[in-house]
Amino acid sequence: MKEQELIDLGFEKIEVTHDESDNGYDYYYYELRLTAGLILSSCDNIEVKNKKWIISNFDWPLIESLEKNHIIYLIKMVDQILNHTDHHDHL
Numbered sequence: 001m002k003e004q005e006l007i008d009l010g011f012e013k014i015e016v017t018h019d020e021s022d023n024g025y026d027y028y029y030y031e032l033r034l035t036a037g038l039i040l041s042s043c044d045n046i047e048v049k050n051k052k053w054i055i056s057n058f059d060w061p062l063i064e065s066l067e068k069n070h071i072i073y074l075i076k077m078v079d080q081i082l083n084h085t086d087h088h089d090h091l
Contacts, residue, residue, distance in 0.1 A: 001052065001053050001068050001071075002052070002053070003030075005052060005068055008069070009072070009075070010032055010075075011030035011031060011032045014028060014029050014030065014031050014032050015027075016028065016044075021085055025046070027044045029039060029041060029044040030042040032071070035078050036077045038057070038074075039057065040055055040056070040074070041057070042054065042055050057069070
């Protein structure tokens, strides 16, 4: 996925300085907090290859990278769940 696509989807740019990481360089990555406990993160700008950013969730180790359509689906699904107002007392 391209960097502008991340921005358009609502990902927040997280900048990390050498002073914070103590790794010898500054870098940044993108993060999208869908809800408490569900956060998508990109690789950092150093790891980007061919302008393609890898998106993942640390709790889903078998999924190496999410595509744009997957992220759009997750955003819609979480939004639908959080905004669901039809409560059922009994099944």
